[in-house]
Amino acid sequence: MSKNRIDKPRRASKRSRYGITRIDSKPHRTFAWIVSVQRRNQIWRRAFSDRSYGGKTKALTAAKAFRDQILSQHPPMSRAEYCRIKRRNNKSGLAGVCRYNYPGAQERPAAKRGYWLAFWTLTSGKGKRIKFSISRFGERGALKRAMRARNDALAELDGQWVNSQGLRHWLRAHRNIDGFRPETSRLSAKP
Numbered sequence: 518m519s520k521n522r523i524d525k526p527r528r529a530s531k532r533s534r535y536g537i538t539r540i541d542s543k544p545h546r547t548f549a550w551i552v553s554v555q556r557r558n559q560i561w562r563r564a565f566s567d568r569s570y571g572g573k574t575k576a577l578t579a580a581k582a583f584r585d586q587i588l589s590q591h592p593p594m595s596r597a598e599y600c601r602i603k604r605r606n607n608k609s610g611l612a613g614v615c616r617y618n619y620p621g622a623q624e625r626p627a628a629k630r631g632y633w634l635a636f637w638t639l640t641s642g643k644g645k646r647i648k649f650s651i652s653r654f655g656e657r658g659a660l661k662r663a664m665r666a667r668n669d670a671l672a673e674l675d676g677q678w679v680n681s682q683g684l685r686h687w688l689r690a691h692r693n694i695d696g697f698r699p700e701t702s703r704l705s706a707k708p
Contacts, residue, residue: 533690535683536584537577540564548573550580556591588687597671599678600637613637613667614660617648633663637670645670 536554540547549566563583570576603612618631636646647666649659679685 533581533686534577535681535687536588537580550576552580552584552587554584554587554591556587557594559591561587585691589691593677593679593684593688596638596640596674596676596678600671600674611664613671614663616660633659635663635667635670637667637674640674640676 536552538551538553540549540551542548547566548568549564551562551564553560553562555561563580565576565580565583567573567576570579601612603610607615609615613636615634615636616631617634630652632648632650634646634648636644639645647663649662649666651659653659654662677688679688
């Protein structure tokens with residue numbers, strides 16, 4: 518075999534490295550695979566050095582085994598679970614529901630010129646929004662309708678929240694593991 522062929526990474530092996538990165542630093546004498554997986558505000562990170570595991574290939578094998586163990590014990594969250602996360606910039610206190618006031622127009626009070634908005638991500642990855650007018654339903658009525666619309670939509674969401682091709686590939690390769698259902702639709706878009 519030629520030297521160029523050995524040094525070229527294969528696409529299949531790159532796809533199987535979800536959550537694993539390589540560090541080759543001569544100045545620091547660091548040659549290792551790093552596994553980093555985050556699930557539900559918990560992070561698992563571990564280094565697998567070539568020296569400790571007897572070479573680059575054996576270190577990668579150990580890194581994959583560790584990564585697979587973590588992913589098997591902590592599957593990706595469901596789409597509905599992901600949509601229920603309250604973001605830092607949330608001011609309403611309700612995930613996926615916000616109040617919007619129309620700008621300008623001094624003649625009418627701002628409270629009557631707004632609406633409550635419910636939003637979520639569909640299975641296809643596209644965002645969906647529904648507005649409920651405060652002037653038509655009142656403050657409480659519009660808020661209740663927005664909350665009901667969002668809860669109804671989340672009840673219909675199914676599948677896992679998959680936000681990378683690497684995770685999608687890993688899920689397909691490990692479809693026999695309990696709790697995993699490989700996705701068939703395109704990548705989920707972040708809301």
